[in-house]
Amino acid sequence: MPSPDGTLHAITANRLRDGVVVFLGAAGAWVESFADAALLTEAEATTALAAAKAQAERDQFGVDLYAFEVESENGAALPVKMRERIRTLGPSVRLDLGKQAAA
Amino acid sequence: MNHIAPGARAGIYHYDEIDRRFVGERVEQFRRQVERRLSGELTEEEFKPIRLMNGLYLQLHAYMLRIAVPYGVMSAVQLRKLAEIGRTYDKGYGHFTTRQNLQYNWIKLEDTPAILNALADVDMHALQTSGNCVRNVTTDQFVGAAKDEVVDGRVYAEILRQWTSLHPEFTYLPRKFKIAISGAASDRAAVRVHDVGLLARRNEAGEAGFTFYVGGGLGRSPFIGKLVREWVAEEDFVAYLEAILRVYNQYGRRDNIYKARIKILVHELGLEKFKAEVEEEFARLRGPKYRLDPAIVAEIRTHFAPPPFEDLPETSSALERAKAENPAFANWVAVNVAEHKAPGYAIATISLKPPGGIPGDASCDQMDVIADLAEQYSFGELRVSHVQNIVLAHVKQDELYALWQKLDAVNLGTANAGLIGDIIACPGLDYCALANARAIPLAQAISARFADPLRQRTIGELGIKISGCINACGHHHVAAIGILGVDKKGTEFYQITVGGDPTLTTAIGDILGPAVTEHEAVDAIEAIVEVYLANRTGESERFLDTLARVGHGPFKERIYAAD
Ligand code: HEM
Ligand code: SF4
Numbered sequence: 001m002p003s004p005d006g007t008l009h010a011i012t013a014n015r016l017r018d019g020v021v022v023f024l025g026a027a028g029a030w031v032e033s034f035a036d037a038a039l040l041t042e043a044e045a046t047t048a049l050a051a052a053k054a055q056a057e058r059d060q061f062g063v064d065l066y067a068f069e070v071e072s073e074n075g076a077a078l079p080v081k082m083r084e085r086i087r088t089l090g091p092s093v094r095l096d097l098g099k100q101a102a103a
Numbered sequence: 104m105n106h107i108a109p110g111a112r113a114g115i116y117h118y119d120e121i122d123r124r125f126v127g128e129r130v131e132q133f134r135r136q137v138e139r140r141l142s143g144e145l146t147e148e149e150f151k152p153i154r155l156m157n158g159l160y161l162q163l164h165a166y167m168l169r170i171a172v173p174y175g176v177m178s179a180v181q182l183r184k185l186a187e188i189g190r191t192y193d194k195g196y197g198h199f200t201t202r203q204n205l206q207y208n209w210i211k212l213e214d215t216p217a218i219l220n221a222l223a224d225v226d227m228h229a230l231q232t233s234g235n236c237v238r239n240v241t242t243d244q245f246v247g248a249a250k251d252e253v254v255d256g257r258v259y260a261e262i263l264r265q266w267t268s269l270h271p272e273f274t275y276l277p278r279k280f281k282i283a284i285s286g287a288a289s290d291r292a293a294v295r296v297h298d299v300g301l302l303a304r305r306n307e308a309g310e311a312g313f314t315f316y317v318g319g320g321l322g323r324s325p326f327i328g329k330l331v332r333e334w335v336a337e338e339d340f341v342a343y344l345e346a347i348l349r350v351y352n353q354y355g356r357r358d359n360i361y362k363a364r365i366k367i368l369v370h371e372l373g374l375e376k377f378k379a380e381v382e383e384e385f386a387r388l389r390g391p392k393y394r395l396d397p398a399i400v401a402e403i404r405t406h407f408a409p410p411p412f413e414d415l416p417e418t419s420s421a422l423e424r425a426k427a428e429n430p431a432f433a434n435w436v437a438v439n440v441a442e443h444k445a446p447g448y449a450i451a452t453i454s455l456k457p458p459g460g461i462p463g464d465a466s467c468d469q470m471d472v473i474a475d476l477a478e479q480y481s482f483g484e485l486r487v488s489h490v491q492n493i494v495l496a497h498v499k500q501d502e503l504y505a506l507w508q509k510l511d512a513v514n515l516g517t518a519n520a521g522l523i524g525d526i527i528a529c530p531g532l533d534y535c536a537l538a539n540a541r542a543i544p545l546a547q548a549i550s551a552r553f554a555d556p557l558r559q560r561t562i563g564e565l566g567i568k569i570s571g572c573i574n575a576c577g578h579h580h581v582a583a584i585g586i587l588g589v590d591k592k593g594t595e596f597y598q599i600t601v602g603g604d605p606t607l608t609t610a611i612g613d614i615l616g617p618a619v620t621e622h623e624a625v626d627a628i629e630a631i632v633e634v635y636l637a638n639r640t641g642e643s644e645r646f647l648d649t650l651a652r653v654g655h656g657p658f659k660e661r662i663y664a665a666d
Contacts, residue, residue, distance in 0.1 A: 016147075017211065018165065018211035018213060019210070019212060021164060057146070060140075060141075060146075063147045080593055082540075083532060083538070086541075090164060092541060097194055
C-alpha cells in the first residue's frame, strides 16, 4: 500500500530460536520492545529491510522479516494496522500474556 | 526414514512396537534438523517444510505446535502430559481446535525436540497435523457411546491412520487431505465438508459398509461433498479410498494452491467423470492385496472394546432427585448430557465456552481436573469434539451430579452445548499470522450477551461460528449464523452469513448484507435472534427452519434498516 507522505515505518521479525517478536532498533540491532524500534522513512525502511534480510541470511537470527507502517498518536508511535499492534503487545484477549504483560 | 508397507501395517496391528519406534525415530530426526537450523546449516527455506511436517507453525507471537489427537480420543494420562507440557514449555494453557487437535501458542523452536519427546512418552505426536498429507482422521465425539450409533467409526479411523501414516504415495498429495467418519444416525462429524466424508452404515444383513462423499471443503471456495458411491462394502474400504487418492494424485492441480484441493478437481472434472475415473481405478485395485480382511477389522475392533460397564437400570433415581433439587444442574443435564447405549450411563459434554470466555482454551489446571474426572467417572478416557469441547463419554447417571459439581467449581460447568453460547471461533488475529480480523473478542462479546441460561434454552439450537479469514478454520460457512472477519483498509469488519448447516442436510450460509463493525456485529446477532423469536411458529421450529420459511427479508430489514 502506498503510504501518505510522512508515514513512518518499522521493521519486524520473529527470532528464530524462540519465535519472539523483535524489531530493528537503532544501529541495526534487534530489540524486543517496540518502544526501542527505529522509526524510518519509506526510503530508509526499504534500504534497512534489504540489509536486514541479507544479514538474516548470514546470521540466521530472525525469520519472516518485513516492514510495517507506524503512525503517531498523541506523540507516541503506534502501528497503523491491528496486526502489528497485536504483535507489539500480545493477544488482545489475554492482557496477561506477551509483551504487554511485562510492561 | 523406514517406510513400512501399508499392507503389512494394516495386516499386523503392532501399534505399540512399531508406532513407538517410528515416532521415536521421527523425534530424533527432527532434533537433529532443529540443531542444524539453529547452527545455520539449514536455511529457513529448507527448514520450513520440515517444521510444518512436524506440526510447528510460526504465528504472530511465537511458534505454534499442533498436537494430533487421533480421532479425537485420548487418555487421562495423555491429557495430564499435555497439561505438564503447557506448564513447562508454554504459558499454562492450550487451545482445542475444530480439527480435534490441541495447539500451544507460545512454543520455542529450541524446545520442540524436548516437547516431542515428552509427547512420545505417552504415544502422542504432531505428525499429520500439517503438510499435504492425509491429516488426522476425525470422527463423531460420541463414537463408541452414542445411543444412535450404528458402526464404531474409530475402528475404520484407526485402519486409515495405519494405512495412510507412512504411505509413500500419500505423503506428497497436491494439497492436504481431510477425512471424517460418522457411524451414527445423526452426523456429528460434519462429513460433507471434508475432502472425503464417510458414513459408516449397515446393510440389511448387518454388514458394515460406507457411503462416500467426496470434494467437500470450506475455505476460499466452499463446496459440499458430493455423493460418489452409496455403498462400499467393508472389504473394499481401503481399495476404494486408495482409488480416490490415486485419481486425486494423478489429476489434482499442483500449479495453483487455491485450486489444488480435491473439491476443485471434482468440480472441474465433473462428478460423473470423477466417479468414472475412481471406478476404473477401483476395478484395477480390487483384489487380494487391497482387500480389507475381516480378521484385521476384528483385531482392531478389540482395541475399541467397550469399557467394563456395570449392569445398571435404564434410569437413575439419584439423578432424578439431584435434578429436582438443583435447577442449574437439571439445566446442565438437559443441555450437555446425551443418551448412552449402555443402560444407566450417559455422555457428558464439558463446555470450553464459559460466557465471555475464549472458545476452546483450557488452562493446564483445568486439564488436570478433567484428567482426574475422566479417571474417576469415565474409565480414564476423554474426547475432543470438533466444536472445541471435551466429552466424557461413559459416565454413570448416578454420578453425573458429583461430576457436575466438580466441573462447576473450576468454571467448566457451563450448560450451553449446541446453544448460542457454544460458539466456534478460530484463533483469528489475536494469534494467527494469516488473519484479517480478530475472532475471539467477538465470540466473547456474543457469549457474554447471551449468558443467561434460560434465554439460551428459549432460543434453542443455534450455532454461531467465527473465522478470522477466508480459510474458514472456524467453519463459518456452515453455521446457522456465520461470521467472517475481513479487513477494510486496516480496520476489522465482519461479514454475517445465515443458513449454513454442518449436518447431513449440509448447506453453505448466504451473506446477509454489507460487513459490519465489531460493535455492530454483536447487536446484529441479537437482532437476528429477536427476528427469529418473533417469527417462529413455536419452540420446535429451529432457527434454520424459520429462516427457510420466512427468507432473509425480515432479518435484513431489521439489521440494515437504519442505513
Ligand atoms: C493458527 C494457525 C493456523 C493456520 C496458519 C491455518 C491455516 C489454514 C489454511 C491456510 C487453511 C486453508 C487451506 C485450504 O483450503 O487449502 C485452513 C483451513 C482450515 N483450518 Fe486452519 N489454520 C490455523 C489454525 C486452525 C485452527 C486453530 C483450527 C481449528 C480451530 C483450524 C482448522 C481448519 C479447518 C477446519 C480448515 C478448513 C478445512 C477445509 O477447507 O476443509 N485451523 N487453515
Ligand atoms: S480462519 Fe484464518 S484467521 Fe482463522 S485460524 Fe484459520 S487462517 Fe487463521
